[in-house]
Amino acid sequence: MPQQQAGQAHSVDIDEYNSTAVALPELPLHELFTAQAGRTPDAGALLCGEVELTYRQLDVASDGFAHRLVAAGVRPGDRVGLFLDRSLAYVVAMLGVLKAGGVYVPLDARQPVERLGWMLRDTGAVLLVTDRREGGTDFAGELPVVRVDAEIAAADGELVPLGFSLSPDQAAYVMYTSGSSGTPKGVVNTHRNVVELALDPWWSGSGARHRRVLAYSPLAFDSSTYELWVPLLSGGLAVILPAAKIDLGEIADAITRFDVTAAYFTTALFDAMAHEAVDSLGHLEEIWTGGDVLSRTALEKVLAHCPGTTVVHAYGPTESTVFCSYQVFATDTRTVERLHLGVPMANTAMYVLDERLCPTRPGEPGELYVAGSHLAAGYLGRPALTAERFSANPYGPPGSRMYRTGDLARWNQHGEIEFLGRADQQVKLRGFR
Template sequence: MVSTSGRPSVAPSAHSPALPAACTVHERFAAQARRTPDAVAVAQGEAVLTYRQLDERAERLAHELAGCGVGPGDPVAVLMERSPHLVVAILAALKAGGCYLPLHAADPAERMRRVLERAGSPVLLADRATRERGLPEGGGRTVVVDADAGAGGGAPAGGLPAGDADGTAYVIHTSGSTGEPKGVAVTHRGVLGLVDDSAWDGGAHDRVLALAPYAFGVSTYELWVPLLRGGTMVLPPPGSPGVRTVRRLIAEHRITALHVTAGLFRLFAEEAPDSFATVAEVLTGGDTISPTAVRRVLDACPDTVVRAMYGATEVSSFAACAVLTAPFTPSGPIPVGRPLDTVQARLLDEELRPVPDGGTGELYLAGERLAAGYFGRPDLTAERFVTDPHTEPGVRMYRTGDLMRRGPHGLEFAGRVGDQVKIRGFRVEPGEVEHALARQPGVAHAAVVARQPEGGGEKQLHAYVVAREPGLDLAAVRRAAAEELPDYLVPAHFTELAALPLTANGKLDRAALPAPQTPRRAAEAPPVSPVDDARQEALCALFAWVLGIPSISPDDSFFALGGQSLQAMRLATRIEAEFGVEVTVGDVLNHPTVAELDVRLRELAETVVPPAEVA
């Protein structure tokens, strides 16, 4: 069922009463550290940091950053693997008076370089692992935060700037229609508005498993809700943890809440729906949530609450939610739900007038959670953050681009305004992808649309390109795009056209773009000598099933056939179930053909000690 109250009943929190008000994120953390100095703030395996240790180490690093010239409002870039030292680095950037600018290690180096240069070549915080792999160009001085950073002595006294509630806490980059990612500047006030929401009351969010990359907006919840409420942030190992790893972490760390994307939630529902049985709440969203997946999870975990989350980086992450509980019978799409405490939701027409009851309007969000705007882009800020005509002068609201209506359980999604789409939980501007493709040698024009595969599944980007001259190598165009764009922006399929279809007034006619053909196997290669014919045949079948194509050969590349990270996770899960060997997403991504993965499986099998040999 869908809860009408929006507030499930859970056990009281061990961390009440509420803390005194503080105007910045780091001031609030310092107050919590004084209150519970010996409580565990961050855990990763056996490595833990108490609140006192985290506060002192971040304070020491903050003084080092101040010595590097970091002052109020200055961005501090962060490029690190997932670890407790990452949390030290983020908190230190705030304590120094700056804001953290997270870089996603999976992004191409060229994209990171552009982000750094637009930020004025800021100080870059890195760890030894990322330094050894090579740091992107465009940054300023690099400070390596390693295992010994800030470990000795107490925190230096004084000398750091005072906080500002309306100052920028972080800048996260999202897809931009002009071909350049846009940086959303989120304020301390916005973060604290999310943290203080009553959705997190009651103890269900005391031990949060942080699965999202720290360069994504969901990390605001994963990082600051537990840390500013006296809870524990639990970090998985570096990389993309699979279903088996997440199940193990939930059990070992007694996880009470976590967020998974809609696509990953569906994977859990299909492969291991009982994974969340001991979790108080599992949050999901970012794209269309499968009602069938919700039913499967709640059938297997009747005591768990599923929260369908809606939000945007521009409103400090989550803005609305629907609470789903057992028994659950799907009766239509999952609703967006009701706004969180300090968020005002308005459904307006093209003249910014409220739509009548039952009508469909564009969703505008207002309140203290709004971001300051887009970093260095006053023009784009003015376009998306507009004056609210329904309150006192000077108050802004954010134009989401989502069409919605009001239903019995709150807001209901009704479509998108314009071209922006959702891919794997990310708001994607096809224009950014089109710009990247049009820059490739040999490409005259490009168009990108999102399509849902036949038979259902997650939406995928499809690229249509017009060649400057015959003989365009589409595989080379895809490889070049992957060097410039993050994984979720690289189209799954490419189609070459003689010309792009146009409307009568000369604009691109996206509706007239042909449906892409089902990907075929790569051209037949000379026969290979398989290590294990039966195993390779089974692997080929699994690859084809995950990719939604009839068949593949042992030398076809997972990437060349449109494979992406969520499909890699699904493939790893199925391989584990069929072969009894624990396979990571990294194994699939680093061995993208059946022939290569076959060899890797043999290596993994040889490292497993038979039960009879265990002492």
């Protein structure tokens, strides 16, 4: 099928729009992190309060925890629940699970205990890692529990890496999102998915603006993937806010006190920050915001009050590993002519298709599909739903897939994709669909 849409006063060259091919490393996450630690062993990797962990310290500590997990029975491909607050210990545990060949399953303490227990059973987790004391993990039932504290990050000396040979297409984590029915769906994201996100050329090509990234998102939200892996695979620093509940004042204070250079905000939080703490946003070199419809008023206020800050309007469901496209308002762009989905990230393609999976004409609404290396493997244990939402991509190379987002969109006269809303009328509440 021709990829140039014509027949109106303008046309869209879909092939050109989706010309995003970039060669990126095909290695598992922990190997890329260890390689980065070898290049910058004494640079700060994590900062939590007044405690900093260097790349070498994080590498050694996570090696030690990986050995502990293997001794506890974790084998390659096993899923391990992580029930920890934001802390140095969480990142050590996360890396340790990957180094042991496992798959981490972050659990949100704000969820009902019945749902947490269901998630552990649904994933077939073999172990739960937690910083809670006895009695705080009754939802795990008979599942073995490994309890950790701050000492997990205090490993010294040298440890021999386990050296498991993992495919980049092996699962790295399972993250749950709820659909319109309210039934949780475990999205399986692979090492390749996260590497493609974290090493996208935008981060390195934007003047190292992501060298000190604010890490405050709930660990079971996919934005935490950006907050941790983007800095950790490029020699940057993740600035962790440990409090379970964080208000606007604490975020604003952390930005200035810890010299944060980049952060992601949901559109709701971006709106609140724009109206109540806009001065703090001016200390950031780059802001990413997404997750829902962006307020034009809030965006214009930030652009006007923060002349040195690049603002990026991002789009992407959990199934596409945090972000799949972005619209940039650089420091030389302080006006908002229109909001759209921007351009696809590296190795990503986007299509607006009708019910027959044919490209719509410019101006005609259709459903948005996303393809490329950001696409998750599917939904854990739900092959029928996976087959329904992840289908063969008729416009890509043989064997490629595309994801049906459930979002309505259209091409505009400028060759940009505009978001029109949900096809199924879902709404978002506190980040959940």
